[in-house]
Amino acid sequence: MQAYVRKNISEVEYHTWFAPVRAIGVEQGALVLGVRNSFAQEWFRKHYLELLEDALRSLGASNPQVSFQVLPAAQDTLMMAEPPPAAPRPSLRAAPVSPVPAPNLNPKYIFENFVVGPNNNLAHAAALAVAESPGKAYNPLFIYGDVGLGKTHLMHAVGHYMTERFPGKRVEYVSTESFTNDLINAIRDDKMAQFRNRYRSVDLLLVDDIQFLAGKERTQEEFFHTFNALYENHKQIILSSDRPPREIQTLEGRLRSRFEWGLITDIQSPEYETRVAILKMNAEHNRIDIPQDVLELIARQVTANIRELEGAMMRVVAFASLNNVPFSRAVAAKALSHVFTPLEIKVEMKDVLRTVAARYGLGAEVLRGSGRMREVVVPRQIAMYLIRDLTSHSLPEIGSFFDRDHSTVMHAISKVTDNLQKDAELTLTIDELRRQLSG
Ligand code: ADP
Ligand code: MG
DSSP states (O other), rough: HHHHHHHHHHHHHHIIIITTEEEEETTEEEEEEESSSSSHHHHHHHHHHHHHHHHHHHTOOOOOOOEEHHHGGGGGHHHSOOOTTTTTTOSSOOOOOOOOOOOOOOTTTGGGGGGOOOTTTHHHHHHHHHHHHHSSSSSEEEEETTTTTTTHHHHHHHHHHHHHTTTTOOOOEEHHHHHHHHHHHHHHTHHHHHHHHHHSSOEEEEEEEGGGGGGGGGHHHHHHHHHHHHHHHEEEEEEEEEEEESSSSTTHHHHHHTTTEEEEEOOOOOOHHHHHHHHHHHHHHTTTTHHHHHHHHHHHHSSOEEEEEEHHHHHHHHHHHHHHHOOHHHHHHHHTTSOEEEEOOOOHHHHHHHHHHHHTTHHHHHHHHHHOSSSHHHEEEOOOOOHHSOOOOOHHHHHTTTTOHHHHHHHHHHHHHHHHHHHHHHHHHHHHHHHHHOO
């Protein structure tokens, strides 16, 4: 089965998606595969279901069925946890002991965590191609784009891929600033031979933010020789910059032309759908259960760059947990109001449902269900009352949201109105809910 899958997809895909998969067993005639998270689960359903069924068919199954299950957290902690700086890079597979030093790569920056959208699909495809055939596909690969759009992430992803796939290969990731500092130190300490050896003996050299070479003649000179040495030996070079080579001022012509030898590709700002997908993946990886409509609101607010987008989500999460309130669009708007222009926030029925349910320690769907116990009926009536109060929905619309008719809603509202006259605690509760909801 593995062989079949492997034959039908690229190495990178196989490595990214299938390597971490575990066969869990067979349940009701279906093969159950364990995947790392619900993002992967969705991805498998969408992209690989048919392939897997075909694979089973190739083994003689007449009615093949495959289902996916998220593996328990313990088996997944390796992926997102930031290890201590010197720790060996975690891997889900038993990594062969590598004789080369582990490169300085962020374990979070892997292909699997990189959301592909129209803004970055060319850069992503190029990075994959380079990862698959280093030194052969495009050399150098030059990725440019504004800050916070994923250049460093993609470079590290190629680095991870190389070190996992080809354990003997040396990968060196360096910012242009550290390259410059290393050079300065090497000159000062009379260690140029070591410096050259370090940068010229690698199989993959990743140099980040190469625009900082501008105006540094000695560094440019040294980098020129490093580049040539690697290039001539068919070693892969990936460079990133905030602008294309021709726009880097005071860059020597011979370097500029070398940067243009391979492939130049850019990353643009992500569009709305990609921003939502990135937030969703982030929430899942951090195991934060944040509703889609709240993520959508954040994605609408923060448009320019992904680092800010992630920061905004963490701010909303912190705000909600510090104030001990459930996630809602109002809470998100409030959390972000210091940073961004406030949005005109429209309360929606599901916001009310969620907030009221949380107040009473119930699941939102319980309130829409058919339960007739007092513990459910009272909050349900309060939710109906607040929806009528805070939104412009009609009685029949509210009714159908709760799968009931409008007279039930009418009854609920008058019941709550009556109780408000005689129940001070209810008044307080409703005031508080109203405050939470209207931000
Ligand atoms: P750059 O190097 O272009 O300034 P980074 O690579 O540092 O940007 O990315 C900034 C943050 O955004 C990182 O946390 C990175 O993981 C995240 N990020 C960028 N692009 C994506 C993407 N396509 N999918 C998921 N996360 C992304
Ligand atoms: Mg960067």
